[in-house]
Amino acid sequence: MVKQDTQREQTASMEHYLEAIAILSAGKRAVRVKQMSDLLGVTMPSVTSAAKKLSEQELTEHEKYRHIKLTPEGARVAGDIIHRHTALTRFFAEALGIDQATAEEGACKIEHVISPLGMERLAKFVEFMEACPMGGANLPGRYEYYLEHAELPPDCRMKGVKTR
């Protein structure tokens, strides 16, 4: 059973298109070129050409003048991208205290360049922050205090809490 190197690495651009298809096809079955061009802020020809490339890689199917849809493989890849997007957005919003919209924006840029390891660790970090009742649930709160007052919050100055 030869495991061939499928060599399916995408450019940031192609990932972006793939993601858009996944997002727009949530619910509906049909993704129109127009919808994509509107969402992504590019022209329709750009979408057409991206769809062509993705279809050559069998990540999408696109009948001419008709709608675009993901193949199972395409859905898998897109799912992965969206997963990155979500985790990054959470990190920016929940850990760094950046507003949702700006957090999304940031995630959009970084989701295409971050390494698998970086991604995994970042996700785990957010998880940890939220799960740990001490460093966790309150860390964002304390961090916000720090952001606002430019000094450590009172409870951080508390002594005697040994942690190892």
Next chain:
Amino acid sequence: MVKQDTQREQTASMEHYLEAIAILSAGKRAVRVKQMSDLLGVTMPSVTSAAKKLSEQELTEHEKYRHIKLTPEGARVAGDIIHRHTALTRFFAEALGIDQATAEEGACKIEHVISPLGMERLAKFVEFMEACPMGGANLPGRYEYYLEHAELPPDCRMKGVKTR
């Protein structure tokens, strides 16, 4: 006093070149095209052409067949990039527990796409983590425990530490 929009936004590529010049000229005065092509893993013509573009923007000076150097403005821009690089590397290494080399690699990708706000917050976050004796100095430790054991460390299960 009219503040004109200097419109000096660089592409990831150009930032990368700029950064390399700054790094290589630390100490020495001369940066050779060869050094840059070696460091960046591109061919010499690529460096020449980048240098030309940067010189047109007055970020570098490049006498033909001679060395390349930063203008004061170029040094400023490069400094900013390096600053981003450093902060990101610290975040990956110190907060996420990624080894130095891999952390650098990750930083290299992200430093060119992260927003000023994201950058600022991230830097503050690292600062905070290190400064706060509770959530701080020990958070990385607890996080590492979490990474290794896939569950919260003992001291995170401690109750009664109110933080607000």
Next chain:
DNA sequence: CATAATTATTAGCCGTGTCTAACAATCAAA
């Protein structure tokens, strides 16, 4: 159902950033 409005495609251009091949300058060493 004919035609207007909308949506999609094709063709072709452009800027960026890379490369190779060929040539030119500089440097080092005999």
Next chain:
DNA sequence: TTTGATTGTTAGACACGGCTAATAATTATG
């Protein structure tokens, strides 16, 4: 100081990903 090795530049090709203009298919409507 001449010449070979090294370094640097120029010219030209190419992939990518965007755009506009022209054309074609689809859809909506009167």
